[in-house]
Amino acid sequence: MPLKTSHCNSCLFKTICDQTIGKEDFDDLYRSTTFQIFRKGEIILRQHMKMSNLVFLHTGIVKFCYNNYGKDIILTIDKAPTLLGLANYLNNNVNFFSIIAIEDCEGCMIDEDVFQRILTNNPSFALQALNSFTNMFRQSMQSFISLSYNQVQGRIANILVFLSKHIYESSIFHLPLTRKEIAQFAGCSTENVINTLRKFDHDGIIRINGKEIEILDEKGLQLVCRMG
Amino acid sequence: MPLKTSHCNSCLFKTICDQTIGKEDFDDLYRSTTFQIFRKGEIILRQHMKMSNLVFLHTGIVKFCYNNYGKDIILTIDKAPTLLGLANYLNNNVNFFSIIAIEDCEGCMIDEDVFQRILTNNPSFALQALNSFTNMFRQSMQSFISLSYNQVQGRIANILVFLSKHIYESSIFHLPLTRKEIAQFAGCSTENVINTLRKFDHDGIIRINGKEIEILDEKGLQLVCRMG
DNA sequence: GCAAAAACATGAAATATTCCATCTTTTTTG
DNA sequence: CAAAAAAGATGGAATATTTCATGTTTTTGC
Secondary structure, eight states: OHHHHHHHTTOHHHHHHHHHSOHHHHHHHHHHOEEEEEOTTOEEEOTTOBOOEEEEEEEOEEEEEEEETTEEEEEEEEESSEEESHHHHHTTTBOSSEEEESSOEEEEEEEHHHHHHHHHHOHHHHHHHHHHHHHHHHHHHHHHHHHHHSOHHHHHHHHHHHIIIIIIOSSEEEOOSOHHHHHHHHTSOHHHHHHHHHHHHHTTSEEEETTEEEESOHHHHHHHHHHO | OHHHHHHHTTOHHHHHHHHHSOHHHHHHHHHHOEEEEEOTTOEEEOTTOBOOEEEEEEEOEEEEEEEETTEEEEEEEEESSEEESHHHHHTTTBOSSEEEESSOEEEEEEEHHHHHHHHHHOHHHHHHHHHHHHHHHHHHHHHHHHHHHSOHHHHHHHHHHHIIIIIIOSSEEEOOSOHHHHHHHHTSOHHHHHHHHHHHHHTTSEEEETTEEEESOHHHHHHHHHHO
C-alpha cells in the first residue's frame, strides 16, 4: 500500500491521535488501517449494514443519506477531514444511515475492534470523539429546526448558507448536488427547488450559472433563513 | 434534605453507577446532588444559559424546547427515569435547548464538575453516557425525518405513535400537551392539528375525548405515518 | 460523436396549509 | 364563584406546495 505510507506522516488523524493516545495504541491503529479511494456516487457506509469499520476521510465531500420506505432523503453534508461512522458505531454498529461520496474521496478504513479498544482505554480520545459526535448532532439539530419550521424558501436559503459557510467557506462555489438532491435535502419537490433558486436569482440574492452559485447578498439570504 | 435520603437506596441512577463507577466516585457524586421538585411549566434547564448541573429525573415528563427567533418549537419529549442535560453538557456547557416540565417532576441536580471528573476517569461510565446520548440522537433523528418528509397528517400520526409507545406505553393516554404545543412539535398551525385529530377521530383511527386519546386502529395509524 | 438518459426548466391544475375572523368551551385566577 | 384568559373549534379566503405534462439542455456511456 504505497499510497497509505506516503500520506501518513502528515495525516491529520495521526496529529489528533498524537495528542490523545500513546505511540503503542497508534501503531495498533495504524496497522489496522487501509487506504481507500471512493469515486463520486460510491457508498462508503451502507444503511442497515453491520459494519466493522470507521473511515477517516482525508479528502472529498460526502452526503448522509437515509432511505425511508423507498424515498431517499439527505440528512446532512460533510467534508474532509472528518471521522465517518461514529454515530453508526454508537448505534450498535448498525449503520443508521448511508454515507455516499458526492465527489471523489480518499479515506482510511479503521478497524472497529481496535478503535473500540483505544476508546475504552483513553478517556481523552473518547472525549474528542464525543465532541466530534456532538458537533454533528448540533448540525443535524440545526437542519432539523430549519426544515421543520420554515417554508421552502427558508430551508433552501439555509442550505445555501450551510454550503457556503461550512463546506466551501466561500461565497462562490460549484454546487455538488443536483436540483433533485437539494430537494431531498430540503424536503420538497424538485420543481420547488428550481423555482426558488430562480427567484433568489431574480431578486439579486444569488447568481446562478448552471451549477455555479454565487451569494451576492448574504444579509438578504440570512433574512430569508429567518423569515422565509 | 430528608427527601433525598429516603429515595437514594432505590434510585435507578445509583443502580447504574454501581455497575460502572466505584464507591468512592459515587460518594463524591452523592454529596454533590440536591433533590428538587419541578412544577408543571417550570424550566429545568434554560436555553443559552451556562449551566453547572445535570439533572437525573426520577419522575415526570419533560419537553425539549428550542426558541428560534421568538418562535417556540418542541424538539422531543422525554420521561423519567432519564439523565437530562447531557447534550447541553457536551455543547461546552451552554444549553442548546430548554428542558421544561410538562407535569410535576422530581429530580436530583448533579454537579457538573464532579460529573466531568467521573466521566474522565471511568470509560465504562462514559460509554454508558454516550449510549444514552446516542438514543436521544436517534430519537431526534426519527422526529427530524418524520417532520421533514411527511405531510402534517403523517407527522401528527408519528407524534401519537411516539407518545403511545415511548412515553405512555399504552394505547390510551391523557394528552400532556395542548393543541398549540402539538403544533409546535409537528411544525404546523394549531388549526391544522385540531382538524387532523378530528379527521383521525372521524376515520375511526383514534378516539378523542378532550385530552384523553385512545388509539383504536394502530395499523391504520402506522400506515398514515408512512404514507401521510 | 451520437444516442440515451438524466437534469433542468416552465406553466397550469389540484391539493395542502396557513391565516384570519369568530364562536364555544375549558381552565385559571383573584 | 365570577370574570378573565386560554384552549378548542369552525369556515372561508389567501397562500404555498405538489403533481403532472411537456419541452429544452446537459451529461453519460458506448
